[in-house]
Each structure stands twice: as C-alpha cells, then as structure tokens.
Amino acid sequence: MSLSSQHNRGSGPLPELHVAMVGHAFMGRAHGNAYRQANHFFDLPFQIVPAVVVGRDQERAAAAASRLGFQRATTDLGAVLADPRIDLVDVATPNDSHYAIATAALRHKKHVLCEKPLAMTLAEAKAMAALAQKQRVRVGVWHNYRRAPATKLAAAMIARGDLGVIRQVRAVYLQDWLVDASLPASWRTSRKTCGSGAHGDLNAHLIDLTRALTGLEFESVCGVQQTFTKARPTADGKGTAKVDVDDAFCFLAKFRGGAIGTFEATRMAPGRKNHNCVEIAGSLGSLRWNLERMNELEVFRYDEPRDGQGFRSVMCMDSVHPYAANWWPDGHIVGYEHTFVHHLVDFVQALHSGAPFAPDFRDGVAVQAVLDAALQSCRKGGWVKVAK
Template identity: 50%
Template sequence: MEETLGVGMVGYAFMGAAHSQGWRTAGRVFDLPLRPVLAAVAGRDAAAVRAAADRHGWAAAETDWRALVARDDVQLVDVCTPGDSHAEIAVAALEAGKHVLCEKPLANSVAEAEQMTAAAEAAAGRGQIAMVGFNYRRVPALSFARRLIADGRLGALRHVRVTYLQDWLVDPGFPLTWRLEREHAGSGALGDLGAHAVDLAQHLAGEPLVGVSALTETFVRERPLLTGAAAGLSAGRSSGAGPATYGPVTVDDAALFTGRLASGALASFEATRMAAGRKNALRLEINGEKGSLAFDLERLNELSFHDHTEPAASAGFRRILVTEPDHPYLEGWWPPGHALGYEHTFVHQARDLVLAIASGTAPAPSFADGLQVQRVLAAVEESARNNAVYTAVPLGSPRPLVPRRP
C-alpha cells in the first residue's frame, strides 16, 4: 500500500493558499516516498475555513488549532498564522509527536525562536522533523546560485547586496492590518521582507552575519482601522476629517542596514513596503574574487553570472536560463525554456520536506536556521534604536551554513 503523510494546516489566507498549492501538487510532479494528503485546515471563522477547505482541497475543517493537532490523520502541522502564534502552535505540535513546517519569520522574538528551536531539537531525537518556510531558497535559479558558490566559482566573497522592495503601503489610507501591529507581526518590513533577505544572504554565502548597523523608519504612523476592529484598539481615535477611526502603526515601514559576514565579506540590505511602483522586487548580487552572480525575482528563471577569470576582452555578465533538466528541481517540470513561477517554490518546499521526513535527515532551513535569522533581526532593531551603532549578532553555534569547497 502507498504510504501517506497527513498534513494539517493552521491558517488559510495568502500563505495558506500558497502552501495548499504546494501540498496538492508536490506528489503529482515528483516521485515521493510519501504521498501528501490534505487532511484538515484550521481557522477561527467556521464559514470561512470551510470555504477555504473546499476551495483548496482540504478534507476537513477545524475552528480550533488544538483539535487539528490532536487529529490521528495529521502527521505534519503546517503553521501559516501571524507570528504571534507560531511558538505556541509549533511547540504544541512537536510535543504531540507531529512534524512541523512553520512560516517565516520563525517567531516574533529571539526568546520565542529559542523555545521553538529547543522543542525541535528534542523532537528530532524522537524522529520528528521541523522546518521553517523560507520559500525563496527553492527558486531553481537561487538553488543553482548556491551550487555555484559552494563549488567555488566566485572564490572568496567580497560583497553581498540584497534589496526587497514593495509598494502596498504607499497609500496612507491603507487600513491597519495585523502586519502593522507589533504584537501580531513582531516587526514590519524588517520581519516580512528583511527575513527573506537575511536568510538568502546567509544561505547563499554559506556563512552567518556577525554584526549589523541599521536604520528603520515608520513613514505613516496612523492608519484607518478595519471595519469592526475599532473595539480591539483602545489607542485608536476618531479623525476630525470624517467617520474613520485610526490606530497607531507600531512597526517599521522600511529598514536599511549594512552587515559583516563571518569571513569578513560586507553586506547591505534594504527592505521596504513604501517603494512606489515596486510590487515584489527581490534583487541580489554577490561579488567574489573570481566572479559575480545577480538575481531578480521578477525574472526568476534567470541568473546572471560573470566569470572574472575569463579574458577581459570577452568577459561580462551572461544570462543563464535556469530551465534545464539538470538544474535544481527542474527534473519534474517542463521541457527546457518553459518558465516556472512563484507558486512552484512552495511545491519544491513540500517536496524537500517530505524527502527529509522519509529519510530522517535534517531539514533545511531548520528551526536553528530560523533562530539565526531572528537574532539578526533583533540586532538590526537594537542598532536602529541606538542610531545605527554597529551591533554584534550572537551566534548559537558558529558553523558554515553551506560548506564551500575551495
């Protein structure tokens, strides 16, 4: 009989929809040792979670995440909720003997991330797997970039630059959602976008950030409350301009910081949700002694590579179309030249997690990797509070994140 992996998901909005796509599709594209089964999804609104279950293919709907964790047909709990509930749900699921996938950032604080990592390490001794969902690691072009760097094609690294620009908060009339409240989101653009930037920088470079110098800013400090939310924000006030009620924005709109990697390489980061005209502009460039790599998420099937060992007369950046069967993940998809998209990163994430569970191998990124990112985010906030003073990043166990061959 075919072995299955019963998946239970907590949360069903944007990330829930993306994760559902991944779980539905992974076993149809890749030959997996376990077939993911969409057993149940949980959310507080009974009608909405039932509609989401029907839309995305979940067999059952629960209104209490504890009931989902307790289900016998759920072997893996996928946490797609706001950050303030990550620790409680993930720890409870691990203690109940379940595997766990948790969306990024891992938690809202270093203390919560440490608690989750300790629970994951204890669960690993029982054969359980816990992974954090940094889906951009699963873009084939970025996986290929990691391979090139690990193979020494860039030599010793000099610079890492990452920018992640969006514009959905430019309008001051955009309402005060949970992503703009520290108690729910932990931080603003820093945690939402900067977490991806930090993880990719460390993952591709194969080494951690050891210190940062940062600035953050909140450009719009009050926003209209969502309908029916006024009672939940005692700090809100009525605007003299009309009937709208406003509440304070308690997170950053933008974060700008520099950093140093363990090897001495320099890094720079910009994360903002206030860059007019930019929808999901994640861009990075890595410069080394032997060459450079550049990537743009808006052209996610392409990687730019410069080999600096070639003669100057003919050298330059060249475009690599990452759609060949021997490129990462492409063996399961279409003929060369047929592009993939954003949603495929979640299919690849589900594939990798199933393979880790079936083989009993450590997942990547682990909760420990998520904790390292959380420590960087905390150092960024501390530096910004102290007017960009250079702030060291505590390292739990310094080690290369990706061993590089010379």
C-alpha cells in the first residue's frame, strides 16, 4: 500500500489517503462531495485528502478543484499516476475512457474506484478485473444504489430469509430527459463514447442492484431495444448527429436456480425523472424500493396477521438502520449524495481491514456480461446465455 503517512490510529494523525479524481462534472461533483463529507460523519481509518482533479482543460479543472475542495488541478494524468503520493484514482469520465484510465492507474499500482458501466465491452471489463487482481490493489465500481439505507436493509432482509425463496424481480429505471427531440447530442447518445444508451446507463444499475439485493446470478436474457429519435442537433447547433444507441431497452431474465425477472430502462418515459424502482417477490413476501422515495422500503409479509396484511412502508432512518446513526437523529432523512458517501466509507474501511468490497471489478464484469448478452439478444433475436 502506498499510503502517504503511516501512523497508528488513536496515537496521532490518521494516515492520509490521497485521491486523484479524473473528470469533474456530474459524477465529479457527487464523488467530490463524498471525499469531503466522509471523515466528518464516519470514524474512518484514513484521513481522505482530495488531492488533485484531472481534466482536459486546465482552467475548467482548476475551477472544479477549487469548488469541490481539491488541492490542485492538472491535465497531466501521466504525472499524477507517476506521483507516489497518490493512493487512489477515481475514474469519473465517460464510458469510453474507463478502460484506458483505470488500467493505466492499475499499472501504477493505484487503488481504483471506477464509474459504471465498468467498460465498453465484456472483454475490456475482464481485462480490467484481471489486472486489478494481478496488481494486488483494491478496486470498486460506483454502483451507489446498493448503499441507500433502505437498499442495504432490503439486502439484509432477503439474506436472512424474510421473503423466503426469491422467485421474481421487477426492475424499472425510467427517465424522461430525451423526450425533447431538440436536446443536443452528447457522449450519452453515441455508441462510440458510451457503448449503449439507457441500457448501459440505467440497466447497469438495475443489474447490479438485483445481484446485490438477492444474490441471484443471471443465466440468460432476451432483449428488445428502440431508438425513437434517430438524430439530434449537435452541441454547437450547426448540424445533426446520428443517435446510434437505444432510447429504451427492455429485457427478460432467467436466473440460475429458477427465478425470473423483467428489466426496463428508458430515457423516454414522460413524467418519470429518476424512477429507479425494484420489486422483489419471494415465497413469503415482497419488497419494493424506489429511489424517488429512497428512505422508505415497502414490505409485505404473509406471516403478519391476515386481517392487517398489506404493503407497509418502513422509514429506514432509525438508528438501527444501515448508515443512519452516522447522520442525524431518527427520521432526519438522507438523499442521493449520501449513497456516494456510504460507498466511499465502505471502500475505505475495506481498504484498511482487507475485508472484501463489493461491487469490485469482478462484479463489474458480471454486470457487463448481462449487458452484453442482452445487446447480443437484440441483434440475433431470442434468448442468449450470459457468459460466466
């Protein structure tokens, strides 16, 4: 481990964990906030130091570094990776750059936290996971929705058998920001830069969340996709750019062991802003979580008195719930940004203790295998086995 100063906990300052963050827009802000918040609210084995923002334009990177509380900014990723003071590299850039940045960081034996989807293809994802293992560093994928108090509780309930045998998963991730056909093209609407559209963006989260909540592994999938708006104005307004990724992508899934599932991701669902909702049905009951009401978990169980049965809503911000006691008194809710803080906190603790951290790059590979199989199914038609 290349951590900058090694002091014993309790007998002096904490050892520092120096972070280099590549990319500084939407996810840069979410991650940057986490680096600042984590030590304030959680008792961590390291002092996290937001050291450097890496961008493509010095002025914009410097402005972001100052706004997000990083010490400095640069456009020279090579120099950052060669700097022995940097412990952790955060990849918060568009999908087509994850592989190059993450593997360069791994070759320099940096720990890596990478945004999702891990890679553009299954082959890339596998190579990243293999390199991480070879270099003996710690890695994670920012599937932050695993770490809402309510989703963490849902996973614990399912693991202890509250729902019995899991039979069905109903997962939708619905947004509407592409309904407007005049919205300009971006890296998110070009296959070259993002690989796929709503599928890699939103289904990736649903796939990871399903694996995290249920422990189920995907066996085969059957997909259908559609691009409703085939071209968009370019960002400079001077022309049009072809849209060659899906606006909406649905797939059916069979899981190993006999469970089945339906998955739907779209950026064309009028009125749905960030409706990330998973319902799990088991032999003894069901549960449902929706990001837009992220502190609540809806639970139905047959072992409650029949005349009072029904879905009830558990407010997951009591001190007994995951992460809740680190924030505010009971019922004082948390939001979207806290899921990133929790992700970071768990990663940093695992880094110190040596305990496993999930999702790591092997989990990223598992997600990528499902994404790729569903894309293949759309091309060929019919069911496609998910690579193991």
